[in-house]
Amino acid sequence: MLAERAYAKINLTLDVLGRRPDGYHEVDMVLQTIDLSDLIWLEDAPSGVIEVSSNAANIPTDARNLAVAAARALSAACGLARGVRIRIDKQIPVAAGLAGGSADAAAVLRGLNRMWQLGLSADELAAIGAQVGSDVPFCVLGGCALATGRGEQLRKVDHDLRAWVVLVRPPVFVSTAEVYGTLTPDRYAPAPASRAMIPALLRRDFDAVRRLSVNGLAAATLARYPEVRQMWQRVEQAAHVPVQMSGSGPTLYCLLPARSMAQRLYNALRGFAREVYLCRFVS
């Protein structure tokens, strides 16, 4: 039996540059790992079957589970036919823009690489992860990175800015495909915000990082889900600092420079939102 942590991410920036002939969108995003995580348990299954179970009732427990898809992709890439029992202790909210499923998939790739002694490099695992989902390669690497292409091309951003993150998850489930599907060309960014965000991270300029955070999918999600728009307004009123959305949403976040400030905001938001989380950047 082996355990592997699966960390969530937030999008510090997310710019959509255009639509590709394969139906995906060309993106430019600065992704940051945060210390909100699922725990993945892996155990050999003599049956030869890949099985998954979880404490979360709202994720699939068949081949649609991204953890199962990852185990299958890894087996296929290595020409193996081994079984594994996967247990997901879920803490990351589902369909929330925090890459919970991708994080689980990445943890399965890292964990099976150890358990099956495959000796694959992080880059090789990331390439297999790209077959499972656009955000999986980033979740294999973790930390902070610039993600381009459909999100699978990564350049590490080695910064040591410390920041606290207060997350609020409005009570709706958002489909990533649907949000990308409703984007119109007027939402495409002429120049990606990562160009200014990355230098700000590297010089540890917290105020600039907070000011520069953008999300080119936010308008589409807000237009489709009025609950998210409402929550955004309420968080803004309570926080007195900028609010941003992660991924395709609906999770909203505020960045704070100190734990005491983050704790105060967490307490305030708990007054009107059921799902609030206090986290920090993980490098």
Ligand SMILES: C[C@@](CO)(OP(=O)(O)O)[C@H](O)COP(=O)(O)OP(=O)(O)OC[C@H]1O[C@@H](n2ccc(N)nc2=O)[C@H](O)[C@@H]1O
């Ligand atoms: C929006 C983002 C931002 O980090 O995150 P989440 O909200 O999912 O956390 C990602 O781009 C999501 O990545 P991920 O969730 O792995 O996407 P995938 O499974 O590969 O794709 C789901 C669907 O989203 C659309 N899609 C995804 C990525 C991309 N660059 N362009 C797209 O148009 C496609 O319609 C695709 O069928």
Ligand SMILES: Nc1ncnc2c1ncn2[C@@H]1O[C@H](COP(=O)(O)OP(=O)(O)O)[C@@H](O)[C@H]1O
């Ligand atoms: N292991 C998993 N954890 C969470 N969601 C999963 C998993 N496997 C498949 N899914 C499905 O993936 C979709 C996206 O979920 P998730 O990865 O949590 O959100 P997001 O893509 O917004 O970051 C959901 O519809 C969910 O049912």
